[in-house]
Amino acid sequence: MTTIKDIRELSYPELVDYCLSINEPDYRATQIFEWIYQKSTSSFDEMRNLSETLKNQLNKDFVFKPLDIEKKEVSEDGTTKFLFNLDDGQRVETVLIPAKTRTTVCVSTQAGCKFGCKFCASGIGGWTRNLATAEILAQILHVKEESLKHKKPLSHVVFMGVGEPLDNFDYLMKAIRMINNKKALNIGARRITVSTCGVIPKIHDLGKQGLQIELAISLHGFDNDSRNVLMPVNKKYPFNELMKACREYIKSTKRQITFEYILIKDVTCSNEAVQSLKKAFQGMICKMNLIPYNPVKEFDHQTPTRQEIYQFKDQLEKFGVHATVRMPRGRDISGACGQLRLRQ
Ligand code: SF4
Known part of the structure; x- marks a missing residue:
């Protein structure tokens, strides 16, 4: 057939x-x-x-048909989360994030995820399949329409929804070229961000694509041991090798990398972490997004206090890393990835 x-x-x-x-x-x-x-x-x-x-x-x-919406939730801060039903019964989440200067869609690339990062709800039910290019684009088209209803045209695309984008490399690359294509969605490459948990061979492949997109690394650990606890992918692609791959990527693409780093009280938010990151980032021009932990019941840890968060940021800035604190959006609608799907 x-x-x-x-x-x-x-x-x-x-x-x-x-x-x-x-x-x-x-x-x-x-x-x-x-x-x-x-x-x-x-x-x-x-x-x-x-x-x-x-x-x-x-x-x-x-x-050619639109995605079937199972659920739509709007947060107090305007973040809108969609749960879509796919033809084979799989469900994916997509999030519209309006802000003062930009409107971003956070897109899923897989049904479920095989990487099992400890703080993330998406890995809990395991991985089912890759999303096709059309399923990736259909999420963006839906959110684009929604953003126009609110007179906030879609300006940015981030691949930080359910799934590991680089684990669905070919379909992702095709989708990115369509998003960027002037005849299609016409969103500039620098407004497209791909996030990875650290799949080293694919970081190398991405560096060879000649795309001017942004790369974000979900680091979430400050050395090999801490990353092993939070990110099982680190057993296959250890911390030091990941940092080496990042340096190579920066050298070959001349692009900066953003490191996403989750702040968990007494786990990743500590003085030991600052000292280790200082060593790891030495001589590297990079940005760091600090994300206070958004609790999931499967991972029993706490968010640091506001004072602890800003102390951590100040210490990083002292050794030259440009760090920004990103408060998670849409907490009241299960804003962390995979949470809406799990709650059904
Ligand atoms: S953080 Fe990303 S790679 Fe890790 S389990 Fe969640 S969806 Fe998968």
């Missing part, structure tokens, strides 16, 4: 090839892309400048 492809699986050159193969001119590809990515249509029948013959052919050859 051949499954019919979602049209959002096709890159622009692939769509041009398709149009030519059915004896349509190549400009049809531009028109179809405009309907999908700029006018946010949700069916071929709405594409008014296409002939009936072409619409019928598209309906025969491709699937």
